[in-house]
Amino acid sequence: MSYRQSHDRSITEPSAFWAEQAGRVAWYRAPQDTLQALPDGSHRWFADGRLNTCYLALDRQIELGRGNQTALIYDSPVTSTQQRFSYLELRDEVARLAGALRALGVEKGDGVIIYMPMVPQAAMAMLACARLGAVHSVVFGGFAPHELALRIDDARPKLVLTASCGLEFERVIEYKPLVDKALELASHQPAHVLVLQRPQAMAELKAGRDLDWRETLVHAQPADPVEVASGDPLYIMYTSGTTGKPKGIVRDNGGHAVALSYALPTIFGLQPGDVWWGVSDVGWVVGHSLIVYGPLMNGCTTVFYEGKPVRTPDAGSYWRVIEEHKVNSLFCAPTAIRAIRKEDPQGELLKRYDLSSLRHLFLAGEKLDSTTQHWLEELTDKPVHDHWWQTETGWPVTAPCTGLGDHDLRGGSTNRAVPGYHVQVVDDEGRLLGPNEQGSIVIALPLPPGCAQTLWNDHARYLQAYLKTYPGYYHTGDGGYVDEEGFVYIMGRTDDVINVSGHRLSTGEMEELLALHEAVAECAVIAVQDDLKGHVPLGLVVLKDGAQATEANLQRELVALVRERIGALACFQRAVVLKRLPKTRSGKILRAVLRKIADGESYAPPSTIDDPAILGEIAERLGQAGLAKAG
Numbered sequence: 342m343s344y345r346q347s348h349d350r351s352i353t354e355p356s357a358f359w360a361e362q363a364g365r366v367a368w369y370r371a372p373q374d375t376l377q378a379l380p381d382g383s384h385r386w387f388a389d390g391r392l393n394t395c396y397l398a399l400d401r402q403i404e405l406g407r408g409n410q411t412a413l414i415y416d417s418p419v420t421s422t423q424q425r426f427s428y429l430e431l432r433d434e435v436a437r438l439a440g441a442l443r444a445l446g447v448e449k450g451d452g453v454i455i456y457m458p459m460v461p462q463a464a465m466a467m468l469a470c471a472r473l474g475a476v477h478s479v480v481f482g483g484f485a486p487h488e489l490a491l492r493i494d495d496a497r498p499k500l501v502l503t504a505s506c507g508l509e510f511e512r513v514i515e516y517k518p519l520v521d522k523a524l525e526l527a528s529h530q531p532a533h534v535l536v537l538q539r540p541q542a543m544a545e546l547k548a549g550r551d552l553d554w555r556e557t558l559v560h561a562q563p564a565d566p567v568e569v570a571s572g573d574p575l576y577i578m579y580t581s582g583t584t585g586k587p588k589g590i591v592r593d594n595g596g597h598a599v600a601l602s603y604a605l606p607t608i609f610g611l612q613p614g615d616v617w618w619g620v621s622d623v624g625w626v627v628g629h630s631l632i633v634y635g636p637l638m639n640g641c642t643t644v645f646y647e648g649k650p651v652r653t654p655d656a657g658s659y660w661r662v663i664e665e666h667k668v669n670s671l672f673c674a675p676t677a678i679r680a681i682r683k684e685d686p687q688g689e690l691l692k693r694y695d696l697s698s699l700r701h702l703f704l705a706g707e708k709l710d711s712t713t714q715h716w717l718e719e720l721t722d723k724p725v726h727d728h729w730w731q732t733e734t735g736w737p738v739t740a741p742c743t744g745l746g747d748h749d750l751r752g753g754s755t756n757r758a759v760p761g762y763h764v765q766v767v768d769d770e771g772r773l774l775g776p777n778e779q780g781s782i783v784i785a786l787p788l789p790p791g792c793a794q795t796l797w798n799d800h801a802r803y804l805q806a807y808l809k810t811y812p813g814y815y816h817t818g819d820g821g822y823v824d825e826e827g828f829v830y831i832m833g834r835t836d837d838v839i840n841v842s843g844h845r846l847s848t849g850e851m852e853e854l855l856a857l858h859e860a861v862a863e864c865a866v867i868a869v870q871d872d873l874k875g876h877v878p879l880g881l882v883v884l885k886d887g888a889q890a891t892e893a894n895l896q897r898e899l900v901a902l903v904r905e906r907i908g909a910l911a912c913f914q915r916a917v918v919l920k921r922l923p924k925t926r927s928g929k930i931l932r933a934v935l936r937k938i939a940d941g942e943s944y945a946p947p948s949t950i951d952d953p954a955i956l957g958e959i960a961e962r963l964g965q966a967g968l969a970k971a972g
């Protein structure tokens with residue numbers, strides 16, 4: 342079936358479409374009841390199906406003859422280590438770890454928090470929980486104790502799994518003291534903390550509570566996969582909401598297995614035996630769908646990278662990994678490519694490597710500006726695909742379906758809705774808008790399998806945040822439009838859309854323009870309050886290394902550029918040069934905080950911020966420029 346036929350069928354006959362796709366999964370009991378609509382608007386997929394996700398990712402692949410194929414390649418420039426695990430080896434490690442967890446009291450339905458760096462044991466921990474039907478929640482290793490404590494109190498884990506340290510450039514980050522502190526702050530206490538000791542910083546173990554990972558495994562008996570119901574939770578992934586309390590996105594087992602068994606071949610064009618590299622961290626949704634579960638459930642080899650795009654040791658590290666492991670396709674965030682481009686603008690390092698194994702590059706997580714996209718396309722001579730999804734959906738909403746021969750791509754667009762997703766645009770009153778009309782992007786219910794249908798311990802919040810705003814639709818929180826051919830254009834979170842004298846404008850669009858300037862490495866456009874116009878845009882730019890432009894000249898040129906391309910109505914009159922932009926650890930620019938600083942409002946550094954010190958610097962800089970009202 343072509344992309345168009347598949348998409349049409351998935352929307353007009355969702356039950357029949359997904360009942361067919363469910364055939365991709367080796368269930369213990371195949372579901373007969375494909376789709377249930379609940380009165381509150383949420384849905385249940387494959388309610389009577391029974392399966393085990395770890396079995397699908399490992400044992401099933403071995404049954405299909407892939408036992409000796411490499412399942413996971415650990416590539417760690419920060420420790421100068423590489424290690425390969427075949428499907429057999431990985432299954433045995435995971436089965437033993439699952440046995441050890443069971444001996445410590447973990448059973449089906451129990452919670453386990455995983456707070457670990459990008460070491461293969463982190464993937465093993467996730468898979469071991471899945472094997473027992475336990476519910477893991479991976480907390481990104483960089484989160485501070487307060488954030489970890491919030492998650493511990495919400496997930497109420499029986500165990501916490503951690504490592505003594507993580508490594509960043511030349512810095513050793515001790516994890517264990519952070520876990521200790523989090524447990525002091527949390528009211529819930531796990532029975533044990535299992536600690537993987539790394540030689541770079543050995544942790545002190547508290548007698549009785551803390552256990553050494555390797556010693557615990559010595560006597561462990563391997564555990565077999567435990568059958569679970571389709572709707573049983575596989576994991577919780579906490580993500581930021583509009584309040585300080587993170588949202589616990591719940592992923593079910595059955596819908597997730599079907600969605601990823603469909604998505605990897607259909608969107609990413611992956612086949613068993615292909616080498617896939619999801620460049621992210623197990624602490625994010627990509628680490629779940631595209632580093633661990635997706636590639637393994639589809640018989641691929643997954644690259645597990647403990648390093649950065651630059652400085653481990655240089656801006657050529659991505660290209661080195663691609664050549665060395667013959668990577669066929671990869672996922673990364675645009676911010677990583679911008680970091681590489683900043684340090685290696687001419688691609689001198691890239692040219693040293695053989696990228697002939699590579700078929701596609703997939704970018705998502707934030708707006709992909711055309712400058713970055715073209716730079717990457719020209720240097721690699723490979724297709725660079727933008728695609729769009731969220732922690733909540735767990736897999737792409739819009740993307741090119743390369744596996745269906747869908748090569749009809751549109752620059753600037755995150756491409757068309759993937760089969761299963763009926764993407765539409767509504768205005769503030771919930772009225773459907775026509776082609777090219779900008780509004781809130783929504784997805785008509787039902788959401789396809791794999792998407793979150795509830796929040797951990799808080800179904801009411803799920804309904805409130807996602808289903809109540811526009812009845813009959815899932816509210817994505819993103820603004821944008823869809824053109825007459827179905828290509829979707831994401832212009833940013835709805836709160837990044839600004840209103841200047843009643844004209845609706847996209848800060849994303851302006852950022853795209855500023856990024857065209859040869860001196861600009863990266864930028865953010867935020868709305869600042871204006872007594873007359875409501876809001877006006879402000880450009881915050883970081884210069885490329887060695888760029889000569891003065892701030893006054895640059896501002897003049899950028900103002901002219903926006904005026905020329907968007908028009909005087911944009912009221913873009915100010916651009917300020919900053920040394921750095923504040924970002925989350927996953928690379929998203931923290932525009933909301935920038936807005937608050939510029940408007941002189943009080944702000945608290947968000948928990949996800951990479952480097953909180955930067956905010957003071959920026960406030961001072963904007964104060965000097967006469968912008969941050971409170972200085």
Ligand code: AMP
Pocket residue numbers: 580626704705706707708709727728729730731732733755817818819831833834
């Ligand atoms: P997260 O749940 O942290 O992955 O964030 C999801 C949000 O990131 C989306 O709602 C979008 O605002 C943004 N996002 C993800 N992918 C893209 C993309 N390709 N283009 C623009 N924004 C994106």
